Amino acid sequence: MQYAIMNKSLLVALGLFGLGGWANAQDIQNKTLDEEALRACLFLEDDQLRLRCFDDATGRSLVVKDGSAPEAAAAIDGGLLLYKRSEDTTLSWLDRRWELAPSAKRGTFSIRPYQPVYLLPVYHNKSPNIRPTSPNPANTVQPGDAPENLDRNELKFQLSLKTKVMENMFGDNGDLWFGYTQSSRWQVMNQDISRPFRETNYEPELIFTWRSSWSEFREATGWEPRLLGLSLNHQSNGRALPLSRSWNRLIGMVGFERENTMVQFRPWLRIAEDAAEDDNPDISDFMGRGDMLLVHKHNGHEYSLLTRHNFRGGDESRGAVQFDWAFPLTSNLRGHLQYFTGYGESLIDYNYKSDYLGVGLSLVGWD
Structure with a gap:
C-alpha cells in the first residue's frame, strides 16, 4: 500500500563531518604529507580554518605540550563541525564513509x-x-x-x-x-x-x-x-x-x-x-x-x-x-x-x- 506522504518537500539541514585521528611524536616524525589534503586547504577562505587545515595536513596540530592530541575540529553553532579533515591516514575511504574500522567508530545518532x-x-x-x-x-x-x-x-x-x-x-x-x-x-x-x-x-x-x-x-x-x-x-x-x-x-x-x-x-x-x-x-x-x-x-x-x-x-x-x-x-x-x-x-x-x-x-x- 502506498504511504501518505506530504507533497511539499522539506529542506533538511545537513552537517558535514570528517574523522579525527591521534598520533604520538614518533608518528609525527615519520608522517607523510597528504598532497590531496594540502590542496584542499587552498580552497578555505577563512584564515583560521585554513591555518588549522595546513597544521592538520602536516601533523603540526598533533604536537601539544601535555602529550595529548587536540580535537581535529572546533564545534560551533550548536555542535556543527565546519572542518574536520585530519582523519587517521590508516582509515580507508569506505572506513570513513561507513565507520568500519574500530578506530573509525563515532557512536550512534549523529547525522x-x-x-x-x-x-x-x-x-x-x-x-x-x-x-x-x-x-x-x-x-x-x-x-x-x-x-x-x-x-x-x-x-x-x-x-x-x-x-x-x-x-x-x-x-x-x-x-x-x-x-x-x-x-x-x-x-x-x-x-x-x-x-x-x-x-x-x-x-x-x-x-x-x-x-x-x-x-x-x-x-x-x-x-x-x-x-x-x-x-x-x-x-x-x-x-x-x-x-x-x-x-x-x-x-x-x-x-x-x-x-x-x-x-x-x-x-x-x-x-x-x-x-x-x-x-x-x-x-x-x-x-x-x-x-x-x-x-x-x-x-x-x-x-x-x-x-x-x-x-x-x-x-x-x-x-x-x-x-x-x-x-x-x-x-x-x-x-x-x-x-x-x-x-x-x-x-x-x-x-x-x-x-x-x-x-x-x-x-x-x-x-
Whole structure:
C-alpha cells in the first residue's frame, strides 16, 4: 500500500563531518604529507580554518605540550563541525564513509552524509513523459485524459543523510544505519500549470553493514573488499492514483576500494505485493535488479558512474546509466554536472526511456 506522504518537500539541514585521528611524536616524525589534503586547504577562505587545515595536513596540530592530541575540529553553532579533515591516514575511504574500522567508530545518532546532495537549477529532459502508464489499469493515465503539460526544463535537487542506530552488534563489527534520500523535480519555469513539483521520490531504508577483509583478493587484484551490507529499502512518490508508484526491496551490498577509487555492487530482490494493489508490477524489468557504482576522486574533482540493469538479454535488456562530475568552486561548494540516459530516472518514469542533462551545484559527494 502506498504511504501518505506530504507533497511539499522539506529542506533538511545537513552537517558535514570528517574523522579525527591521534598520533604520538614518533608518528609525527615519520608522517607523510597528504598532497590531496594540502590542496584542499587552498580552497578555505577563512584564515583560521585554513591555518588549522595546513597544521592538520602536516601533523603540526598533533604536537601539544601535555602529550595529548587536540580535537581535529572546533564545534560551533550548536555542535556543527565546519572542518574536520585530519582523519587517521590508516582509515580507508569506505572506513570513513561507513565507520568500519574500530578506530573509525563515532557512536550512534549523529547525522552523516549518505548519497550526494545537490541542486541542479537547469535540468533538461529530452522527451517528457506526458502519459505515465503501468500494467495496472488503475495506475495508467487513460487515452481520454488530458496529457500532462510539461516543460522540458525543470529544477532537480537531492537531499540525503544517514545516522547510525546500533554500533558493534557483534563484538567490534556490525552496525545498523537508517538512511533517507529525497529527490525532487520541480517545474519551476512552467507558469501555465502554476510551477508544480512534477515528481518527488522518498527513499527511507535500514542498512546493516559489516567490515570485511580478504587479503588474498587484495594481493591478487589490488582491490580491497572492505564492505558487506544488507538493507531494507522503501521507495515511493507519495502521489494519488493513477500516478502512484512504489516498491520495496531487499538489497545486498559489496564495496571495494583502491586508493582514490571505490566500486560498489548492489543486487536486489523486490518484495512481492498483492497484484491488485501493485502500482507497478513490472518495475524490476525496467528499473533493474541491481546496480553498480564507480566513484573516483582526483585533485578535488569527483567522478561517479552509476549503472542499473534488469539482468535480461535480447529485446528484454533494459537499464540506465548516470554520470556525475563534481568540481571544486570554493572550500564547501562544488559545481555539478549530471547526465542520465535510460529507464527510470524517477519512479513515475520507471518504464519510460529518456535522456536528461543537468547543471548546478553540490554540497556533498560520495563522502
